[in-house]
Amino acid sequence: MSTTIEAPRSPYSRAPRSRGVNWEKWGWMYMRASGLVLVVLIFGHLIVNLVLGDGIKAIDFAFVGGKWSNPFWQVWDCLMLWLAMIHGANGMRTLVNDYASHRTTRGILKGALLFSVIVLITLGTLVIFTFDPCPAGAPADLLASFCSAS
Amino acid sequence: MSRTETGTHAPGSLAPTGKRPQGTLYRGREGMWSWVLHRITGIAIFFFLLVHILDTALVRVAPEAYNAVMSTYKNPIMGLGETALVGAIAFHAYNGIRIILIDFWTKGPKYQKVMFYVVIGLWVVTMAGFVPRHLINVFSEMGH
Ligand code: HEM
Ligand code: HEM
Secondary structure, three states, X not given: OOOOOOOOOOOOOOOOOOOOOOHHHHHHHHHHHHHHHHHHHHHHHHHHHHHOOOHHHHOOHHHHHHHHOOHXXXXXXXXXXXXXXXXXXXXHHXXXXXXXXXXXXXXXXXXXXXXXXXXHHHXXXXXXXXXXXXXXXXXXXXXXXXXXXX | OOOOOOOOOOOOOOOXXXXXXXXXXXXXXXXXXXXXXXXXXXXXXXXXXXXXXXXXXHHHOOHHHHHHHHHHXXXXXXXXXXXXXXXXXXXXXXXXXXXXXXXXXXXXXXXXXHHHHHHHHHXXXXXXXXXXXXXXXXXXXXXX
C-alpha cells in the first residue's frame, strides 16, 4: 500500500463543515461588537461616578439611590454588567486555552469561569432591580433626599 | 520600496527580510507589545469587575454596610489603584478599537503601527485630563 504525500507548502485544507454553528466565529464577532458598546457604557460610568461633581468622594448609598431610582441608569448598568462579564469571561477563556496545557486543568478553569459568570450576572441583575433606595428603618441622613420628601 | 531588497528595513517593519518571513504582525516591536498590554489590562479589569459586583451588592444588605466599604476606597492608596484601573481601561478600550480597525478596515494592517502610537497619544491625553482631577478629589478627602 502506498501513501500519498502532499506537495510541500500546498494550501491547508480540510473537509468543509457541513452543519452546526461556528461558535468560535460568533465569539470573535461578539468580542468586537460588545467592545464597541462597552467603550460608551464604561466611559459614561467612569465620567459620571469618578469625574463629575465631587468624583469618588460623592459615592455612598444615597448616590446609588439617586441613580437606580432612574430606569435609564438601571438599564445602563444592567447592559454594562452583562456585556462586560461575558466579554471578560470569553477573553479569559482564550487565556486558559493558551496557557493551560493539560486537558483536565482547562476543563476545571473554564468550569470555574462559567460558574462565576452565572453567579455574578444573576447577583448583579437582582441587585439592580430589587434595589430599594429608601429602606424602611434606615437612618434618614444616609438616604437620598427624596426619601424624606413625602 | 522594493520587495526583493533585503536587510534594509528596520526590524519590526512588515516588509520581509532575509531573517524573517513576511507579515508577522504579532512578533516583536509595537504589534507584540500592544498585544501583551491588551492581555494584561484585560485580566486586571476582569478581576476588578468580580470584586466590584460583590461590593456593589452590599447596597442590598444595608446602607451602613455599603458606606463602610466605600469609605475604605476613599484614601490615597486606593486613589492610586483607581488611577491605575482607569489607565488600564483607557488602554484596553483604545487598543481594542485599534484591533477592530486592523480586522475590518482594509488599510488597518498597513497602519497598525501608526495606530499604536495614536493609542498611546490618546491614552496620555486621557490620563492628563483624569489624573489631576481625581487626585485632587482623593487628597482633599484627607482633611475630613
Ligand atoms: C472598554 C471597551 C472594551 C473594548 C473596546 C474591548 C475590546 C477587546 C477586543 C477587540 C479584544 C480582542 C478579542 C480577540 O482577539 O478575539 C478584547 C480581548 C479581551 N478583553 Fe476586552 N474590550 C473592552 C472591555 C473589556 C472589559 C471591561 C474586560 C474585563 C471585564 C475585558 C477583558 C478582555 C480580555 C480578558 C480579553 C482577552 C485578551 C487576550 O485574548 O489576549 N475587555 N477586548
Ligand atoms: C474606580 C472606578 C469605578 C467606580 C468608583 C465605580 C462605581 C460604581 C457605583 C457607585 C456603582 C453603583 C451604581 C451606579 O452608580 O451606577 C457601580 C456599579 C457598577 N459598575 Fe462601577 N465603578 C467603577 C468602575 C467600573 C468599571 C471599570 C466597570 C466595568 C468593567 C464597572 C462596572 C459596573 C457594573 C457592571 C455595575 C453594576 C453592578 C451591579 O449590577 O450590581 N465599574 N459602579
